[in-house]
Amino acid sequence: MxxxxxxxxxxxxxxxxxxxxRVGYQLPPLEVPPVDLATTIPAALLRGEIPDLPEVSEVxxxxxxxxxxxxxxxxxxxxxxxxxxxxxxxxxxNEEVVRLAGLAxxxxxxxxxxxxxxxxxxxxxxxxxxxxxxxxRVTLQxxxxxxxxxxxxLMIRKALADRGxxxxxxxxxxxxxGTNPASAVFAGFEVVEVASTPEGTLDLGAxxxxxxxxxxxxxxxxxxxxxxxxxxxxxxxxxxxxxRGAFLYMDGANLNAFVGVAQPGKMGVDALxxxxxxxxxxxxxxxxxxxxxxxxxxxLVPYLPVPxxxxxxxxxxxxxxxxxxxxxxxGFYGNFGMxxxxxxxxxxxxxxxxxxxxxxxxxxxNYIRKELEGDYHLQYTGPSxxxxxxxxxxQAASGVKNxxxxxxxxxxxxxxxxxxxxxxxxxxxxxxxxxxxGIDELxxxxxxxxxxxxxxxxxxxxxxxxPYGTPVRRLDEVRAARQPVLxxxxxxx
Amino acid sequence: xxxxxxxxxDRRRMLAAVGCSLVEDLFISVPAEVxxxxxxxxxxxxxxxxxxxxxxxxxxxxxxxxxxxxLGAGVYRHVTPAVADALLQRGEFFTAYTPYxxxxxxxxxxxxxxxxxxxxxxxxMEVANASLYDGATAVVEAVLMAHxxxxxxxxxxxxxxxxxxYRAVLDTYCAPQSLTVITVPADAKGRLDxxxxxxxxxxxxxxxxxxxxxxxxxxxxxxxxxxxxxxxKAMAIQAVAEATSLGILAPGGAFGYDVVxxxxxAFGIPAAFGGPHLGFFATxxxxxxxxxxxxxxxxxxxxxxxxYVLTLSTREQHIRxxxxxxxxxxxxxxxxxxxxxxxxxxxxxxxxxxALASHSTAEYLxxxxxxxxxxxxxxxxxxxxxxxxxxxxxxxxxxxxxxxxKDELVLGGVSTTRFGAxxxxxxxxxxxxxxxxxxxxxxxxxxxRLA
Numbered sequence: 042m043x044x045x046x047x048x049x050x051x052x053x054x055x056x057x058x059x060x061x062x063r064v065g066y067q068l069p070p071l072e073v074p075p076v077d078l079a080t081t082i083p084a085a086l087l088r089g090e091i092p093d094l095p096e097v098s099e100v101x102x103x104x105x106x107x108x109x110x111x112x113x114x115x116x117x118x119x120x121x122x123x124x125x126x127x128x129x130x131x132x133x134x135n136e137e138v139v140r141l142a143g144l145a146x147x148x149x150x151x152x153x154x155x156x157x158x159x160x161x162x163x164x165x166x167x168x169x170x171x172x173x174x175x176x177x178r179v180t181l182q183x184x185x186x187x188x189x190x191x192x193x194x195l196m197i198r199k200a201l202a203d204r205g206x207x208x209x210x211x212x213x214x215x216x217x218x219g220t221n222p223a224s225a226v227f228a229g230f231e232v233v234e235v236a237s238t239p240e241g242t243l244d245l246g247a248x249x250x251x252x253x254x255x256x257x258x259x260x261x262x263x264x265x266x267x268x269x270x271x272x273x274x275x276x277x278x279x280x281x282x283x284x285r286g287a288f289l290y291m292d293g294a295n296l297n298a299f300v301g302v303a304q305p306g307k308m309g310v311d312a313l314x315x316x317x318x319x320x321x322x323x324x325x326x327x328x329x330x331x332x333x334x335x336x337x338x339x340x341l342v343p344y345l346p347v348p349x350x351x352x353x354x355x356x357x358x359x360x361x362x363x364x365x366x367x368x369x370x371x372g373f374y375g376n377f378g379m380x381x382x383x384x385x386x387x388x389x390x391x392x393x394x395x396x397x398x399x400x401x402x403x404x405x406x407n408y409i410r411k412e413l414e415g416d417y418h419l420q421y422t423g424p425s426x427x428x429x430x431x432x433x434x435x436q437a438a439s440g441v442k443n444x445x446x447x448x449x450x451x452x453x454x455x456x457x458x459x460x461x462x463x464x465x466x467x468x469x470x471x472x473x474x475x476x477x478x479g480i481d482e483l484x485x486x487x488x489x490x491x492x493x494x495x496x497x498x499x500x501x502x503x504x505x506x507x508p509y510g511t512p513v514r515r516l517d518e519v520r521a522a523r524q525p526v527l528x529x530x531x532x533x534x
Numbered sequence: 535x536x537x538x539x540x541x542x543x544d545r546r547r548m549l550a551a552v553g554c555s556l557v558e559d560l561f562i563s564v565p566a567e568v569x570x571x572x573x574x575x576x577x578x579x580x581x582x583x584x585x586x587x588x589x590x591x592x593x594x595x596x597x598x599x600x601x602x603x604x605l606g607a608g609v610y611r612h613v614t615p616a617v618a619d620a621l622l623q624r625g626e627f628f629t630a631y632t633p634y635x636x637x638x639x640x641x642x643x644x645x646x647x648x649x650x651x652x653x654x655x656x657x658x659m660e661v662a663n664a665s666l667y668d669g670a671t672a673v674v675e676a677v678l679m680a681h682x683x684x685x686x687x688x689x690x691x692x693x694x695x696x697x698x699x700y701r702a703v704l705d706t707y708c709a710p711q712s713l714t715v716i717t718v719p720a721d722a723k724g725r726l727d728x729x730x731x732x733x734x735x736x737x738x739x740x741x742x743x744x745x746x747x748x749x750x751x752x753x754x755x756x757x758x759x760x761x762x763x764x765x766x767k768a769m770a771i772q773a774v775a776e777a778t779s780l781g782i783l784a785p786g787g788a789f790g791y792d793v794v795x796x797x798x799x800a801f802g803i804p805a806a807f808g809g810p811h812l813g814f815f816a817t818x819x820x821x822x823x824x825x826x827x828x829x830x831x832x833x834x835x836x837x838x839x840x841x842y843v844l845t846l847s848t849r850e851q852h853i854r855x856x857x858x859x860x861x862x863x864x865x866x867x868x869x870x871x872x873x874x875x876x877x878x879x880x881x882x883x884x885x886x887x888x889a890l891a892s893h894s895t896a897e898y899l900x901x902x903x904x905x906x907x908x909x910x911x912x913x914x915x916x917x918x919x920x921x922x923x924x925x926x927x928x929x930x931x932x933x934x935x936x937x938x939x940k941d942e943l944v945l946g947g948v949s950t951t952r953f954g955a956x957x958x959x960x961x962x963x964x965x966x967x968x969x970x971x972x973x974x975x976x977x978x979x980x981x982x983r984l985a
Contacts, residue, residue, distance in 0.1 A: 055648050055878045065879035066615050071891050072971035073898035078782065078890075081897060082920040086753055088784040091655055094882040102878045103617055109641035110626035117625030123634075130538055131629050134581045139806075140619075143592030148605040149808030150948040151596065152937070158594030159807045172574040184667035184809070185864035187851070198710060223851035223861035227678075229710025232856045271563040300573075302561055307568040318864065327642035328632040328664065328828065328867030330810035346706075368706035372608065372670040372699040372797070373808025381588070388587060391578030394536045400557045401539050407560055408548040424563040451638055461634075461852055479540030480547055511637035513841040521833035521845040525822065527661050528651040 052108040056529045059095040065102050093531045112512045113327070114456050120482050122409075124428045124459035124471025125218065125267060127297050127319030127402075132389060135322065135382035144381055149373040153358055159377065160357030163350045166384045167334075170315060173296075173395070175306025176336035179315075180345045181375040186294055187220035188370065189314025189333030190261070194228035195367045196312060196337065196344040197259050197288045203365065206286070208258035212251055214243060216268060216463040221261045221292060230258060237465055241268045241421040243278055252285045263292040264308070265299070267463040267471070268421045269406060269428035279309025288312065288341075296320045297475065298403060298427035301396030305336070312337045321383035332379035346370045401476030402427040405483060409472055412487045416494040420466050427475075433468035436494065439501040443468040446493055448515060449507035453489035536578060598805070598945055602973035604899075606924045606964020607749070607948040608669065608697050608775045609808070610800040612888060613967065618802050618875045628868055632828075636843045637835075642867065643842035646830040649870040652877045656780040656885075657794035658787020659816035664828035665870040666813030666862065669797025670703040673743060673773045675815060675826040675860055676793040677704060680741035680769035681713060682824050682859065687740035687768070688712060693726045694719040695748035697775050698953040704743075713740075724752040724916035724926070731759060735766045742766075745773040745796075746783070751896075751924030751962065752916055753783060760789040769793065776800055777814070778966075779922045781889025793817045802876030803869055812869040825849060826860030891967035892923035895974060899965055900925055902978040911985040915958055924964040926950070929985060932961040938984045944977050 078087055097105070114121070121128035139145060147159055163181055170179045183189035194211070201208055211225040214235050222232040233251060238244045243262060251257055260282055265271045272278070279289045291305050291313035297320040305313050317323045318331035325331070337345065347366045348359035359374065390398055403426050410419070410429040417431035433443040447457030447470075459471040474483060496504050508514065535541050545557070554560060579587075598605060605611075622628060626641060633639030633646075646664045653662035666672045677690050690708065692701060694717045701715075708715055718734045721727040726744060735742045742763035746754035756772065763770035772786030774796035786794040799811035817825060823846070831845035851858040880888060900921070903914055912935075915926035929935050932949040939946040947961035965974070 052644075054644070054651075055874075056651065059881075063881070064883055065617075065881055066613060066884050068613070068884070068887050068891060068967050069970075071894060071967075073894050073974065075890065076894040076897045078893075081893070082753055082783070082922075083755075085757060086755070086784055086920070087782060088788065090882055090886055091781075094652075094655060094885055095878055096881050096883070097878060099615075099617055099879065102875065103621065105878070106621045106645070106875060107624070109644055110621070110624045112638070112640035112644075113626040113630045113642055114635070114638035115626045116629035121631065123631055126631055128631055131625075132538060134584055136623065136628075138585065138588035138592075141588060141592040142597040142599055143595040144588070145804040145806055146597045146599050146611070147595055147807040148598055148603070148609055148611075148805045148945070150605055150607055150609070150952055151598070151945065152933070152940070155596040155940070156807065158591040161594065162591050169575055175570060184671070184866075185862070187861045187863045188667065188671075191861055195706065195710065219850075219852040219855045219858070220861050220863050222856035223854075223858040226856045226858075227707070227710070227861050229712075273563060273565065276565065276567055299561075299564060302570070303564050303568040304570040307570065316864075324628045324868070325631045325864075326628050326866075326868030327630045327639070327871065328646075329864040330667075330866045330869055331864040368709075369670070369699060369702040370706055371703055371809075372668045372697075372811070376809040377807040378804070378810050385584055385588060387575065388579050388584050389581070390536060390538065392573040392575040394538075394578040395573060395575070397536055397539055400560075401545075403560045404545065404548050404552070404557060407552045407554075411552045424560070426561075426563070447635070448637065451635065456631075456638065457635060476539055479544040483548075508637050512640050513637055513839050514835040514837050516636050516835045516841045516843050517833045518843050518845065521831040521843045522848075525829075525845060526832040527647075527829055527845075528654045529647070 052105060054529050055097060055105050056095050058097050058101050058105060061096055063096045063098045065097050065099045119455060120474060120478050120486050121456045122458050122472045122474050123456060124473040125294055127473060127475055129322055129475040130477040131322055131324040132386060135385040138385050139378050139381045157357055160350050162384060163380060164352050164357055166380050169387045170334060170336055173300055174336045175304030177339040178342050178345060179334050179336045181334045181380055182346050182370055183314065183333040183335055184371055184376050185329060185331040186314050186316045186333040187224055189335045190220055190224035191227055192346055192370045193290050193312035193314060193335045194225055196341050198228055199344045199367050200341055201258055208256050210257045212248060212257055212260040214262060216241060216266050216465050217263060218292060218294060225261065240423055241270060241465060243272050243274055245274055245278060248278060249281060252281060257287045259288040259290050261290045261292060263295055265295050265426045268430050269425045270423040271426055275308045294319060295427060298399060300399045302399055312341055317379050317383040322386040323379045323382040330376050330379060332376040348374065398476050405474040405476060408483060409474055409487060413490055416491050428471060428473035430466050431470040432466050436497040439497050441497040441501050441504050443470050445504045446470065449493045449504045450489060451508040452510045455486055455489055601943040601945050602976050603945040604947050604963045604965060604977060605945050607962050608797060609805045610776055610964060610966055611805060611968050612778055612800050614802055615876060615879050617879060618872055621875055622872055627871060633844060636841060640841060643830050645871050645874050647842050649874045650830060652874060653814050653816050657816040658785040659794055660819040661822055662816040663825055664830055665866040666815055666827055667866060668811045668813045669775050670700040672795040672813035672815050673700045674704050674707045676771045676795045677741045679824050679826060681711060684740035687738050689714045689716055689739045690741045691716050691718055691734045691739045692743045693745060695726060695750055696743060696745045696773060697749050700773060724750045724919045726754055726759060728758055732762045735762055735768050737766055739766060739768045741769045741771055743771045743773060745775060747776060747779055747922040750916060750926045751921040752919040753922055756786055757789045760791055764790060778888050778892060781885040782893065783922065798873050801873040803872050810866055810869055812866050812873055823849065824859055827862050827865055888967050892965060895965035895969050896923040896925065899963060899974055903927060906982055912981050915960060923966060924962055926960055926962055928958060928960040930959055932959060935985055936961060939980050942980050944980050946977055
């Protein structure tokens with residue numbers, strides 16, 4: 042295994058390929074008179090040719106980026122069981138329709154009568170997300186999950202201010218995603234972390250104690266939580282919050298687990314964001330763009346960001362007439378390209394397919410859990426939905442940590458699980474297979490995980506030294522942080 | 535079953551393995567009171583049916599490429615090399631996650647490192663991050679960084695000629711931070727009033743924000759405004775809404791600005807009805823620890839081979855949580871890759887040529903409008919101001935005029951009425967290397983007849 046390397050070219054930086062006089066793109070001849078810059082713009086505000094930009098041919102560029110692409114692992118290549126990230130298949134028809142000239146080339150400031158199809162599409166997506174969540178309305182604007190969290194918390198802040206209340210505290214369980222506390226702070230709140238119960242779920246007693254002070258604005262909770270466990274008392278928690286005039290914010294990162302099975306609208310949720318790049322298949326793009334629409338209950342509708350798409354008897358319009366709105370949260374109206382893909386996905390699956398999707402995700406996670414239970418330790422044993430969180434405690438005796446297991450998994454041809462959270466599981470291996478794969482791919486993954494468990498017992502150094510078959514070996518992250526090199530620079534002559 | 539899912543036999547075998555007879559048994563932890571019935575959505579559709587539905591939706595829009603289009607105001611149509619989209623459609627790029635596992639993400643990581651380098655070169659700054667959502671949120675992140683660096687200064691001074699969307703988003707984000715945003719108006723030439731600016735930027739101001747070229751297309755006096763900010767020890771921030779302008783215009787980095795940030799959609803990213811676009815953020819090395827968003831750094835592996843990793847993550851939400859420098863997680867990585875490919879193709883010569891061609895085309899239009907004489911109902915708002923590729927034309931009924939132009943398949947510009955009160959009545963006209971002389975002549979002719 043350690044000797045196996047695919048055919049890979051060495052490839053430097055694009056700047057290192059540069060050779061004087063090469064061009065990668067040619068503009069059409071300029072038909073208007075070329076301007077003498079000295080006559081139009083003051084000399085002090087101009088610059089000359091930018092030194093050190095590359096000079097490469099079109100062929101150079103194709104080779105360069107094709108070679109780089111081969112160094113990536115991707116969903117197209119195989120199971121990508123990164124917990125909480127929902128790395129499902131990204132259908133190609135979505136990529137085709139988003140590139141239609143009547144969608145891709147639309148300028149956001151064309152008059153509304155020229156973009157009725159685009160507005161109709163946004164309205165249709167909002168209706169679909171209302172159907173899925175059971176909420177009152179949805180803003181499509183936030184660009185990502187964390188952006189949605191911020192928009193949601195700003196709405197809660199505004200709703201409280203409208204009542205003349207300036208509550209300071211947001212409660213967040215210790216199992217939460219890191220974006221939750223960061224978003225709450227950017228919305229002007231202070232975060233109080235709430236310890237989970239021994240089962241890893243919400244501690245209602247602790248929440249009740251915090252609510253007594255009257256200073257709690259909201260509870261932010263992920264459903265199902267980051268252990269893949271449904272919060273059994275979510276409805277009770279919502280009632281407690283509402284009795285005290287506080288709001289329930291749901292992190293919808295794990296919505297894939299229950300689409301067509303349950304609805305946040307029935308849980309007492311006041312606002313939740315929906316990661317279209319998770320549940321609704323828009324590609325992750327190596328780090329975005331995503332889209333994080335926020336669905337709200339009736340009481341938060343007045344505070345939704347502007348603009349909202351309204352349907353006035355079949356004519357669609359962008360409405361800014363929302364006096365209580367939190368305002369704008371980004372330029373224009375949302376990551377429209379992602380909205381197109383998400384609607385195409387919802388249409389492709391339909392009501393029946395969306396439920397099968399959630400069922401498949403949950404079945405796959407439970408199958409992996411069952412098959413690996415003897416080989417890896419499971420700290421929290423509540424019923425799993427779409428993901429299962431093992432840890433490395435069985436391997437710890439031989440000095441093998443979760444990160445070693447992850448790196449060894451690369452040699453077996455799989456992307457590793459999530460390890461950075463939940464913080465309540467030490468040495469976590471958070472596995473979310475999604476519904477995209479069948480039993481054979483899951484079995485290959487299970488076999489790899491079992492083989493690594495065996496290696497950890499019999500030859501721990503082998504695991505600790507992994508990976509061996511990747512384009513680079515383990516990288517020195519300490520050096521990267523201590524002596525930051527964050528850009529290429531030409532060697533001084 | 536469905537084409538995106540496994541089959542009946544997969545399901546039967548896995549259910550047997552987990553000891554359930556029905557899939558329903560796996561949802562036993564979901565209480566009855568939160569369950570829903572069948573979703574109120576249409577049934578599953580075939581690929582061909584989906585294609586038809588989206589063709590129909592797209593067909594209800596007017597694609598600018600079927601017209602002579604001069605729309606800008608923050609979104610510009612420049613070069614779209616065939617190579618760029620072909621490379622972007624490689625599944626190895628677009629179906630990968632954020633590169634948390636560097637050994638199997640070197641493609642993404644190296645491309646981001648190249649992007650950071652391009653941004654530094656264009657802006658004249660020392661460090662750049664891996665992207666932000668868009669120009670508006672990039673300006674917000676710059677102001678919030680200034681607030682962290684100068685926490686005792688509760689005010690932000692912002693040019694009135696900042697893109698209205700950027701300004702609106704800034705207001706939304708500043709409200710909970712107790713930051714007061716002061717507006718400094720433009721003068722009669724469409725440029726920021728330097729005297730008013732100097733007065734506004736006192737020692738209680740943490741950030742001074744100037745957009746250049748500004749919302750009216752006018753090139754600001756960056757050196758003078760930067761000196762004013764520095765004189766008050768405030769952070770000087772340049773916002774850029776049209777990144778190709780950096781091909782000929784000296785960036786804030788040349789004048790000691792603390793941040794140059796904005797929107798890089800102009801480098802080959804489709805207008806896409808407003809997103810996804812590409813926020814960029816560049817600053818000085820001294821501010822590195824307060825930088826928002828992801829960073830890629832160079833290092834070596836255990837065998838000494840050069841490689842790239844996400845670095846300085848202790849600034850970020852997944853480590854620092856409530857104390858992070860930003861809440862951003864998913865950013866706009868694929869858009870950064872798109873711009874990196876386009877910038878590579880354009881290279882040293884192309885980056886300048888695109889800017890020169892766009893500027894020359896806009897100057898041709900300006901000359902044409904000037905040539906319509908004093909009797910014309912359209913006139914340049916700031917005839918003596920230096921502009922890059924966009925300019926404001928005054929007209930008392932811009933929406934009516936633009937509608938008449940549209941009937942001749944000319945999208946003549948963006949009406950200022952789209953941005954509420956407070957702006958001069960008229961429309962912004964933007965030109966790029968994409969606009970042919972014949973398109974320009976069609977616009978000028980239509981204005982002569984229809985204004």
